[in-house]
Each structure stands twice: as structure tokens, then as C-alpha cells.
Amino acid sequence: MAKSLKQVLSQIEKLKKEADSLRAKEISGVVARIREAIDHYGLTAEELFGAGATKPAGRGRAAKTAKASAGARKVKAPRGAGAPKYHDGAGHTWTGVGKRPNWFKDALAAGKTAEDLLIG
Template identity: 45%
Template sequence: MVQTYAQIQKQIVTLQQKADVIRAKEVGGVIDRIKVAIAHYELTPEQLFGAKSATKKTASGGVVKKGGRNSYSDGNGNTWGGWGKRPTWLREALAAGMRLEDFQVGAPAVSAAKDAAKKPARKSAPKRRPSTVLYSDGAGKSWTGRGPQPGWLKEAIAGGRSLEDLRAS
């Protein structure tokens, strides 16, 4: 049986109504799960939407772990997500001799004996730029060998001189 355009439009309306009812049921469950996550992580509107809000921040700062960054906690409800300014509780603890790793959430605790056995990390020597070669015409014009060749150098080469002839000692 061939359907008419009007019949198909009627089916579309009926299916859309059914879809709206199903969506409303699903959205309720999604919203409930989001509310649980917001409460669990003490998220603020600023963290969720990026905009400033008139609501107060939570005492713990309400920071959530983002994109592979570490999060830190002191075990007393104070947390920091590893980005932005370090909170006062963490700065004070670090000033008192604690290490940032001591507060890392999910990191295995390191014993004092293991810490004492660790050698301080060696810094590698700074990378040095390769030495530049200086070319000069002897009359005050020079070129470092970086970038395009200046006109005086092109003219000298065209006149039969080589780069080795123009190399400054």
C-alpha cells in the first residue's frame, strides 16, 4: 500500500510525541545522576559553565580533577585540582615542609625511608645554540649565516668569491 504525504506526516507527529515522552523519562535519570556527581565533587557553577555566579564557593574550593591533571587533598575535606592558584591550606603545608606528592589523591604513599634513599634529581645541562658562523666583507658588513643571504654577500659570490673566503675568523 502506497502511503500519502499526509499519512507519513501524521506518522512523524505520532513518533515525535512518543520520542518526547521517552526522552523526558531518560532526561530525569540523567539529571539525577548529574546532581549526584555535582554533590559528590562539590562542583560550582563556575566550574560547570565557566561563568561567574553569585553563589558562594564551597569551603574546600570544589575543584574537580580535569584532563589528566592530579588532584590533591589533605584528608580534612580540603581539595585542589592541580590548576589555578594553590589554596592557602596547601601553601601553608608546603611552607611547613610537606611535599606536594604527600597530598596527591590516588597516589601510593611513599615511606620516609624510601624518600631518604632517593637521590636528588640531576638537572641536565642547558641546551646551547649551535655556534654561528660569521661572514664578513672586511668593510663592516656581516652575516651570521642565519636567514636569507644579504645583497652584499650575493654580489660577492656572483663576483667569484666563495663563502669560505668571506668567513670571519
């Protein structure tokens, strides 16, 4: 006899709960082994995660779900502009990364080469 959609969805829900339970048991075992190794070797957070580690990072499904539900969003720190690689002698510079600026295109159209525009 063929199963109904309702029966299949019910089975899926039961299997998801069972998988979550098994995952939680496995995680607790892994965490216990990691803690035992940390205690045995006397490791610090700095040794494990680097100099910037001041508190444990929230990793895993629960942390991601909590962040997502709270509307938290990870923001990347802005990068520096980088060192200029090209200049035109009129104060325009370009790092050589990203879209070519108009002054660079104009200089190339006027007969200069990229090597001519390189900074010393």
C-alpha cells in the first residue's frame, strides 16, 4: 500500500528529531574529549584560537540559529585602501585592483602604457 504525504512528513519529522538527539549525544562526547585534552596539556584559549580570542566563538547550529533569529549579522572590518601601484602625475593613483579608473583608461587611450604609469 502506498504511503500518504502526511505519513511521509510525519516520518521525516520523527527522523529529524532522532537525528538531533543523536547529534547532541555525539557533540557532548566530542566536547568532553576536547576538554580532557585541554586540561591534560594545559592549553589556553590563545594557544587554541590565536591572540584575538577572548571568549569562545559561538559555533554550531544553535549559535547560528540564535544569531539568525536575533537578527544579528556579522560585519566585516573595512580593508585598507592598499598601496598605490599606478599614478598619472596629476595626483591620481590606483592600486591596480578592481575596475580601471577613467584617468587610467584615458592615459592608455592617449598612447601611454601601463608600465609608463607604474610608480617608481
